[in-house]
Amino acid sequence: MEKKKKSKVGGTVGAVAVVAVVLGVLFGTGKLGFGSGLGLGGSAPEAEKTAAETPAETPADTQERSGESETDKVFEIRVQGREYNYENVTYGGAEHPLDDLIAALADADKDARIQLIVEDSATKNAVDDLKAALTAAGFTNVHSED
Secondary structure, three states: OHHHHHHHHHHHHHHHHHHHHHHHHHHHHHHOOOOOOOOOOOOOHHHHHHHHHHHOOHHHHHHHHHHHOOOOOOEEEEEOOOOOEEOHHHHOOOOOOOOHHHOOOOOOOOOOOOEEOOOOOOOOOHHHHHHHHHOOOOOOOOOEEE
């Protein structure tokens, strides 16, 4: 009886070893698994290479392609709480004060439309401060949805 128990244990250990080897081969060759995690469908080095070779598009490139003049362009600033979001940068805190936002808009035509998107969480003081700063900087076409 002792021998039958030993053969069951040996068979189980052997089966687990075979499954581990098969899974290791499948994961190692990329036939089974979760990818590089970059969501680009390629290996990490290829994805990094593609991103590094693609030049970043500047606002001037976008403007040239669309045929918009600075005056036709709409600059959108989202106001949330006491902070302002413009082109995926949050202003109004210690790292990027409101003055930095005005500096980011410095090259824009002063007659260009500036659209303030006021979230429910926006404070009245934040909206008023932004409007005052834009007016002081010479912007004349400021609109809000509040």
